Amino acid sequence: MSASTPSEPLGAGASGAPADPPADPVPDHDVRAVLAITPFRRLWLALGLSSFGDWLGLLATTALAAALPQTPAAKLLAVSGVFILRLAPAVFFGPLAGVVADRLPRRWTLVYGDVLRFLLFCSIPLVGTLWWLYVATVLVEVVGLFWMPAKDATVPNLVPRRRLEAANQLSLVVTYGSAPLAAVAFSGLSLVSGMVDGVVPHFQGHPTYLALYVDALTYLVSAAVIWRLDFPEKVSHAERQESILRTAVEGWRYIGSTPLVRGLVLGMLGAFAAGGFVIGLAQSFVGALGAGPPGYGVLFGAVFVGMAAGMWIAPRLLAEFSRRRLFGLSIGAAGGWLVLMSLVPNIALAVFFTLGLGACAGAAWVTGYTLLGLEVGDDVRGRTFAFVQSMVRVVLISVLAIGPVVAAGFSKGLGLPHTVHLTDDVSLTYTGVMATFLLAGLIAMAIGLVAFRQMDDRPGVSLVTDLVQAMRQRHLHHPPARRDPYPGRFVVFEGGDGAGKSTQVRLLGEWLHEQGYRARLTHEPGATPVGHRLREVLLHGEPLTARAEALLFAADRAHHVESVVRPALEDGEIVVSDRFVDSSVAYQGSGRDLGTAEVAQLSRWATQGLTPDLTVVLDVEPHEGRSRRGDEHDRLESESDEFHGRIRERFLELARRAPSRYLVLDAALDPQHLHEQVVARLQGVLPESPVARAAREEREAREAAERAERAAREAAEREERERREAQEREQVERLRAEQEAREQAERAAREAVERQERERREAQERARAEQQAAELAAQQAADAARRRAEERSQAAQPLDRAPDQAADRLDQTIVQAPVDVTAPLPKVTAPPASTPARKPRRRSRRDPDVVALEDEIFGLGEQDDR
Structure with missing residues (x-):
């Protein structure tokens, strides 16, 4: 183990201050330091409430779906339908929702999303039908597709960059760690519902309604927490996301040419398929064991408790064991636990087997995800992970859809259920669900074996010896003592x-x-x-x-x-x-x-x-x-x-x-x-180098000077703009005042003309009315005079011919000029104001007969008067 000869330390006597110590001496992954950030802590609490609501809602909706139909086959299909509808929106609308959610205001997306889910979960027990349960399930999942990207995009804005990984770990823990709590809460609420249904008739015969209302309440509380959260809105311009089809094609191309990645993907999908059979058929499984909704909640929680334990313990327990071997071994072991669950249908043992199944599945998942991150190149890593995420959903949907059909087929083909009496007091009942578990466990064991052979990096070394060696050495593995940075x-x-x-x-x-x-x-x-x-x-x-x-x-x-x-x-x-x-x-x-x-x-x-x-x-x-x-x-x-x-x-x-x-x-x-x-x-x-620090300080000083200059320029421009705006406002006000004055003058002139015209018309109407009244009075006076004259004539006329002739002439005169007193008066038009009133024309000549008649009448009258 050679090494270079000692060298003189460079920079030992160089000028310049030592590197600055970190501003925050707390390690990057310290949980307390991350939770000390108030905005993130509140968002984390809101995420915990929403995640708790998700798991509780899953339990409640599947239990309700199993309770609404009547036949066992319909119950199986109803539960599978809920699972499929919860996963289908992510397959079809996931990329679209991610793009749209990134462009919406994140705070309101989170608040409105929680409020909508609150309303939807409240509506499920109020409507109480299977079709609305399906509709509400789809809508809840669609809202969640917008909620989760908004939450994930918000976290980097709330925590420092160096603490982002710890923040994501906390988010993952609260997302999946709330599943066991939801299972316990569901079991407790199912029991409590049986106590309150006598007081509240709405809950009678529906033990899941109370859980649905509590689930809805968690979303409302989460919305209230986020409502009080003030975080920066930073909308990024997200890149275009590939479609599911293109992602699948790229993923298959890379996976087909890489044996290691092919084994990883096959194993991860196999692990999810095994877990999907358990989740999809657990309701019927516990029903056959006589456990009911509480047993379903316990079994559901055991799966996630086991997964959390496997993710946390397996890498530490087998620190020296090959990760490639651990991956295939975990999948095969998960299949073995599933086989045991199918062969020993007992609720107490089923919980124990489920814990083991979850632990092995969790170990396989965390190991496979880590190996993918290490083995897949950076240029195809994103597409590969996108492919895995999409295919996981496809596999889950397929398993949830096929599981009940396979279970129903086993029940019909094998004549199940069948009870085996071991003793007088001990018996085991096997149903189509148990047969399906057995088949799924055998498939998982085969997948684990294939993945192990493809990925084995220690050929020739006994697996048992390798495991014993890793277990023997694990007590020597201790984390290094914590030190101040x-x-x-x-x-x-x-x-x-x-x-x-x-x-x-x-x-x-x-x-x-x-x-x-x-x-x-x-x-x-x-x-x-x-x-x-x-x-x-x-x-x-x-x-x-x-x-x-x-x-x-x-x-x-x-x-x-x-x-x-x-x-x-x-x-x-x-x-x-x-x-x-x-x-x-x-x-x-x-x-x-x-x-x-x-x-x-x-x-x-x-x-x-x-x-x-x-x-x-x-x-x-x-x-x-x-x-x-x-x-x-x-x-x-x-x-x-x-x-x-x-x-x-x-x-x-x-x-x-x-x-x-x-x-x-x-x-x-x-x-x-x-x-x-x-x-x-x-x-x-x-840390930042002295040269970089000097360059940064120079750049910051230059940028500060540029900002000051820009600020002064903007201030001058703003002042000039305000001056121009003030002038424009003054000019607009002046023009408006002039316009109003003109309009007022025009309005006054129009009103004067209208007033004069109105007065003229009124004068004409009065003159016409007076003339009509005068003519009417004259006509009435004439009529009265004629009547009096007639009366006098008749009274004074002698009984000779002369008076008769005079009377005849008077009658002829009256007949010649009859007066219709019922006819309307003729319309008299007043003469123009400028035309002087015309005097009545005197008669130049008078009718001799009329004169003679008047002389006779009036003469007679005068004689009578005398």
């Missing part, structure tokens, strides 16, 4: 002999010096005077036993860390080391076959848990490293290629287990290209 940073280069580590250490030291960092370059073994003597013993001295070699390397490392590395880190320097703990784990643990766990524990004790901030693994083939080293070899370099091959595999295995802290590079690339990749990765590890 150092102002400095620790970077380590690892890899086989001849990989070019010393070259990369030198290039990185030069770059750090150029950036103004204070750097300390070191190596193992031999960086101190004591270490130099140990190096001679280790690499060029007499042969040593494997354990003595491991102890001497640990002694050199303990002295190296205590005298060189830790003081430099505490002083704010960037320490770059050629080899560290991983070299002992690889060379002595795997190469010498001492056991990686024991060697790792020894190194942790020697370094007091010091862990590099970044470990760069330069991957080199054993024969390539041998050709690079030339003819001179120390005691470790002279080992066989098979020895160096085991070392290489151990380095890669360590990197696969902690990808966030490792960078694996192909040592065959150009050294300068490798250096550029290392520098690019260090951008997220190192």
